[in-house]
Amino acid sequence: MIKELEYHAAHDLKEALELAEQFGPRKRFLSGGTDMTVRLKEGLVKEDIIVDLSHVAELRFVREESGVVHVGAGATHADLSASPIVRQHGLALALAASRVGGPQIRNMGTIGGNVANASPAGDTIPALIVLDAVVSITSRTGTREVPIIDFFTGPGRSVLAAEELVTEFHFPATGPGELSAFGKLGARQAMTISTANVAFYFRIGGDRRIVEARIAFGSVAPTVVRAHKTEQMFCQLPPLLSWDAIRGAAQMAWKEVAPIDDLRATAVYRKEAVVGLLAEAAYEALASCWHER
């Protein structure tokens, strides 16, 4: 049973921001509702006013402009996984979006909701981190830009103030010689919360070495984390495709994650899982990248 709430539908961004300012911490935004409706049913929503964003069409877009990909907070996971722009210029994000829930969840759930919820298991978050995304946060008084890595302050917590709304993400479009990918492990193939997930970005030099790497892990710490030491290991890989070498580099992840035991998995399982996920996804991506060249 859901408690009775005061409900306001915002019809455009301006109205959403006015309602946010008017109600402040008493309100909670509703976007796709795939997470929020479950929380309402479980009595986990402490706010008593809902501001519904699902009719705010201007937040739902994907476009590329002068080498930068812009994704509106209202873009659904289905939009992202089907977008030729995201597939070509930020593959990790398209792959992450395609692994969220099942088709029905992807048709409703939005990237803005996935990020603003600030779950350590949010699938789009590691992808946005390795793509070096910036979050546009808007209020009635203006917009501020926050690098995604600085957005999260703990499980379910972020720098977002009560009168603010996440409106957009933007990141440099990846091009030739750059690759990114995402991998996830859950209790089953689909419709599952990540037990562990990983995203990475590699820039490959002319000598086939990885000259720049960004790696992020989810569900293995209070927030999604960057793995700087593991990134260094990948930049030291020899320019040949070796499973043992890639698996060895990925092993550094053991030292960089701090998972807990919970109902989905034990900490040790999660450490082993991120190593395997990273090694397999990296091997596959490097193999196809070198094969093309």
Next chain:
Amino acid sequence: MISEIRVAMKVNGTEYHVTTQTSRTLAEVLREDLGLLGTKIGCNKGECGACTVIMNGRSVTSCLVLAVQAEGAIITTIEGLAEGGKPSPLEQAFVEEGAVQCGFCTPGMVMSAEALLALNPHPSEAEIETALEGNLCRCTGYRKIVAAVQKASRGRE
């Protein structure tokens, strides 16, 4: 306190105006207010797919949609597929392939398959499996369900 809202939605071609509390889901309104009992509520948290309907051209789990979010929406439920009292070709394919065991997941399966075929009339087997990955059949009759979707696909232009 605005906790009762008037919602206009078009369901199976008919315009409805429903006054509902903000706490109710689309699945509840379809079943309890409109009497469309074909939409099943299984897990009631978006994991089983039994409540799948097509909303504005896309499959959604109606237990996760607040009824108030459906304002202005065009919705098709399992009851909206038959024409002139005859099962749709997709429904007929489920019958012919024996893709129904206990039947509880069937309306959701059919609606997910219908949403797929509307966008992609000739999907591959892998595409069918992906389109149905949000629908659980605990009788585990998945092979026949996939076969039924393939059969319906062959009958489409």
